Each structure stands twice: as C-alpha cells, then as structure tokens.
Amino acid sequence: MGRKHAIVIGASLGGLCAARVLSSAFDEVTLFERDPLPDGPAHRPAVPQGRHVHLLMARGAAEFETLFPGLLDDMVACGVKMLENRPDCIHFGAAGHLLGTQHRLQDEFTAYVPSRPHLEWQIRRRVLALDHVALVNHGVDEPVFDGHRVTGVRTADGAMVEADLVVDATGRGTRLPTWLSQWGFERPREETVDVGISYATHQLRIPDGLVDEKVIVVGASRTQPRGLGMLHYEDGTWGLTTFGVGKVSPPTDFTEMRALAEEILPPHISAALYQAQPLGDIALHKYPTSRWRRFDQLDRYPRGILPFGDAVASFNPTFGQGMTMTSLQAGHLRRALQEPEPESTFLKATTKTTWPVWTMNAIGDLTMHGADGPAPWWYRPVGALFDQFLGAAETDPVLAEWFLRRFSLLDSLYMVPSARLVGRTVAHNMTLWARSRRSP
Numbered sequence: 001m002g003r004k005h006a007i008v009i010g011a012s013l014g015g016l017c018a019a020r021v022l023s024s025a026f027d028e029v030t031l032f033e034r035d036p037l038p039d040g041p042a043h044r045p046a047v048p049q050g051r052h053v054h055l056l057m058a059r060g061a062a063e064f065e066t067l068f069p070g071l072l073d074d075m076v077a078c079g080v081k082m083l084e085n086r087p088d089c090i091h092f093g094a095a096g097h098l099l100g101t102q103h104r105l106q107d108e109f110t111a112y113v114p115s116r117p118h119l120e121w122q123i124r125r126r127v128l129a130l131d132h133v134a135l136v137n138h139g140v141d142e143p144v145f146d147g148h149r150v151t152g153v154r155t156a157d158g159a160m161v162e163a164d165l166v167v168d169a170t171g172r173g174t175r176l177p178t179w180l181s182q183w184g185f186e187r188p189r190e191e192t193v194d195v196g197i198s199y200a201t202h203q204l205r206i207p208d209g210l211v212d213e214k215v216i217v218v219g220a221s222r223t224q225p226r227g228l229g230m231l232h233y234e235d236g237t238w239g240l241t242t243f244g245v246g247k248v249s250p251p252t253d254f255t256e257m258r259a260l261a262e263e264i265l266p267p268h269i270s271a272a273l274y275q276a277q278p279l280g281d282i283a284l285h286k287y288p289t290s291r292w293r294r295f296d297q298l299d300r301y302p303r304g305i306l307p308f309g310d311a312v313a314s315f316n317p318t319f320g321q322g323m324t325m326t327s328l329q330a331g332h333l334r335r336a337l338q339e340p341e342p343e344s345t346f347l348k349a350t351t352k353t354t355w356p357v358w359t360m361n362a363i364g365d366l367t368m369h370g371a372d373g374p375a376p377w378w379y380r381p382v383g384a385l386f387d388q389f390l391g392a393a394e395t396d397p398v399l400a401e402w403f404l405r406r407f408s409l410l411d412s413l414y415m416v417p418s419a420r421l422v423g424r425t426v427a428h429n430m431t432l433w434a435r436s437r438r439s440p
C-alpha cells in the first residue's frame with residue numbers, strides 16, 4: 001500500500017482519533033465531515049447523543065492522553081472535573097447494587113468528567129492543528145472501488161478524491177455493508193441485542209455546595225428498568241439524563257425526572273434537584289439496538305478501506321463504553337499500519353477487544369434489562385453469579401474496587417473474577433446471610 005494520502009469519512013471522536021494515527025503514517029490525511037463543525041465546544045446535530053450524559057472511562061482518558069499528550073491537563077485547566085482516588089466524588093449503582101464507593105481505593109484511579117462537546121472540541125482542535133491533516137466540510141457519497149480495491153471517495157458534489165486508504169468513521173449508521181454488497185462482497189453478519197433504550201436529558205444549574213459528587217450513575221436493574229446519570233460539567237452546569245431500558249420510557253419532564261431521582265438517589269442529591277434551575281429544553285434520544293458488524297468474519301474483504309469506531313460496534317450507551325472502545329481501536333490502527341496489509345490485522349485486533357465487552361453487556365442486557373436477542377444457555381448462570389458478586393461488592397471494598405476498575409476498562413476488558421475473588425464473594429455473602437438470620 002502506498003502511504004501518500006489517507007481519507008477519513010466522519011470527524012466525530014472516531015474519525016478524529018483515526019486521523020491522528022494516520023497522520024504519523026501518511027504524507028497527507030483528509031477528513032471529510034458533512035456536519036458544520038463549531039469553533040468551540042458546542043452540540044452538533046449529527047451527534048445527537050452528545051446532548052446526553054457521556055461517561056469517559058478512566059481507560060479512555062488514558063488512551064486519549066497517549067494520542068494527544070497534554071489533553072487531560074488542558075481539560076482540567078478549562079474546568080473539567082477530575083476524580084482521583086476519591087471515590088466519595090462518585091455515587092455509583094449497578095444492576096440494583098450500590099457499590100461501596102465510600103472507601104478509598106487501594107490502587108491509583110483517575111477519571112475525568114468532560115461534557116461530550118468539550119471533549120470532542122479539545123480533540124478536534126488538536127487534530128486540525130496537525131501539519132498535514134486537512135478538514136473538508138463536505139459529505140462523502142461513497143468510496144470508489146475499482147474492482148480490486150478502494151481507491152478513494154466520491155464526494156457529495158460528485159468530485160473523486162484518490163486515497164491509498166479510506167477509513168469509514170461514519171458512526172453506527174455506516175453504509176459500508178451496503179457498499180460491500182454493491183462491490184460483490186458478502187454483507188457482514190450482525191450481532192444485535194435489542195436493548196430498547198430511551199434517553200431524556202436536561203441541563204441544569206444546581207446551587208453550589210449542595211452536591212459534592214461529580215459523577216452520579218444509577219444503572220437499570222431487574223426490578224427498576226429506569227436509571228439515571230448526572231455529571232458535573234466544566235462550565236459549572238450539570239447534565240441530568242434519565243433513561244429506560246427494555247422499551248420502558250424514561251421520565252420526560254423535569255417533574256417526573258425529580259420523582260425518579262427521589263426513588264433511586266440519596267436524599268441530599270434528589271433534594272438538590274428541587275433547587276435546580278433547568279436550562280433550555282429537554283433532549284430525547286432513542287437507541288433501539290446494540291450492533292456489532294462482523295467484518296472480521298468475511299471470507300473476502302476489500303483492500304483500502306477500514307470501518308472504525310461505532311461503524312464496527314455500538315455498545316449499550318448506558319454502560320458508557322463507546323468512546324473508550326473507539327480509543328482502543330486507535331491503538332489497533334497504529335499497530336496495523338506497520339503491516340503491509342493492515343485491513344485484516346486491524347479487524348482481528350478490534351475483535352479481540354470488542355468480544356469481552358460486547359459479551360458482558362449482552363449478558364447484563366439479556367438476563368437483567370429486558371433486552372431481546374439470542375442468549376446462549378450460559379448467559380443466565382453467569383448473570384446470576386455476577387449479581388451475587390455485585391451484591392457482595394456493596395459492602396466489600398476489595399470487590400467494589402475490582403468492579404470499578406474493570407467497569408472503567410482499566411485493568412482488563414474481561415469482567416471475569418479470579419477463583420480467589422469468587423471464593424471471597426461466596427464467603428462474604430454467607431457471612432451476610434448468617435448475620436441476617438441472627439439479627440431479628
């Protein structure tokens with residue numbers, strides 16, 4: 001493959017990360033984005049999810065920092081909240097269990113709480129400052145395939161632009177499967193989980209001093225299909241997102257949102273919401289299906305084009321993993337570009353990181369959150385075991401810390417506790433059970 005010109009379609013987080021990596025391997029990189037890009041941190045119509053609470057996992061923050069050194073310090077200088085080994089800044093409930101975040105963590109843990117528009121803007125301005133990266137604010141109609149390989153793109157105004165590699169970062173609505181079939185390849189098989197999620201979000205101003213936490217997340221559970229996230233943003237405002245899973249509607253006005261908060265949040269936070277001032281209108285979003293397109297399983301795959309970010313897999317957004325999974329793909333792309341034929345290397349590496357996270361999400365969604373989709377027999381026992389683990393983690397700080405670090409995708413992408421931790425879970429739950437039998 002020549003390494004003169006690479007094209008990236010889509011300049012959201014995926015496209016920007018890909019462009020950063022390609023800029024070290026190609027003479028020129030052109031980013032095509034059809035959405036007008038704001039000069040500052042602002043919402044974009046083409047990224048409607050940006051209005052809703054976007055958790056940046058600790059692992060994602062570390063990966064972005066590797067791609068863009070200095071990013072995290074700059075964000076903090078702009079007011080982005082930073083969580084160090086201070087779990088008291090977090091209120092965190094998962095699958096009906098409130099995890100023991102009142103204990104100080106043993107291992108180093110740093111996370112950041114930028115709003116989605118702020119994070120994207122910080123990254124965008126860094127990419128656009130790179131010498132040989134150009135942005136064209138124009139849509140791409142389709143990649144051009146010459147019968148052997150992809151050789152460039154045709155833009156929305158009919159121009160043909162040649163490239164040695166095209167990266168498709170157009171998000172979960174990618175048309176790459178259709179293009180593949182038009183070029184005589186199979187469409188990729190799709191793994192799907194119908195999660196039936198709806199989001200409703202208000203931006204708020206809460207008087208200072210009422211809420212110390214910076215991140216408040218209470219996920220859905222077997223008995224409560226509605227959850228809530230609140231993040232304290234860099235400009236002092238709060239994002240409050242409520243959501244419903246399994247086709248259950250979330251509260252869609254501020255009064256109902258506060259009623260849900262009273263049900264599932266500690267009193268000091270729900271009381272603070274009664275003193276909050278909503279800013280602007282409520283934003284709504286539906287996310288019916290998590291989808292993993294198995295480009296890696298195709299017998300024949302064309303040279304010259306790669307899917308990237310959500311175009312490969314889009315994950316249940318309530319788990320807050322999408323941007324971090326995208327950041328991991330940047331590392332795969334960097335390594336794949338050292339190969340003469342990067343396409344299959346990239347797809348294989350992406351599968352390795354996608355599988356554990358996808359599978360654990362599917363187990364949670366299909367066994368606890370009322371989702372529809374194929375569920376192998378072992379999902380239910382694993383889900384039940386995990387429920388036991390989270391139950392014990394409510395009062396065992398070692399288990400809680402293990403979960404928090406894995407949930408943040410820090411130590412490993414595999415949510416599989418060791419035999420020692422499973423033993424600790426059983427012993428802990430038995431002690432709790434015996435204690436509850438002794439006390440009236």
Ligand SMILES: Cc1cc2nc3c(=O)[nH]c(=O)nc-3n(C[C@H](O)[C@H](O)[C@H](O)COP(=O)(O)OP(=O)(O)OC[C@H]3O[C@@H](n4cnc5c(N)ncnc54)[C@H](O)[C@@H]3O)c2cc1C
Nearest residue numbers: 010012014034046049054055140171309310317320322323
């Ligand atoms: C409701 C919701 C909540 C989420 N919450 C979280 C969270 O808490 N934490 C987290 O890590 N992730 C979250 N995500 C996922 C996260 O938003 C994505 O993983 C992330 O944006 C990376 O996506 P991307 O760049 O691949 O695609 P997108 O962000 O979807 O961007 C695609 C880009 O391609 C452009 N484009 C499309 N077609 C063309 C074309 N033909 N020509 C030119 N440009 C084109 C679009 O305009 C857009 O800018 C959430 C997603 C949703 C839906």
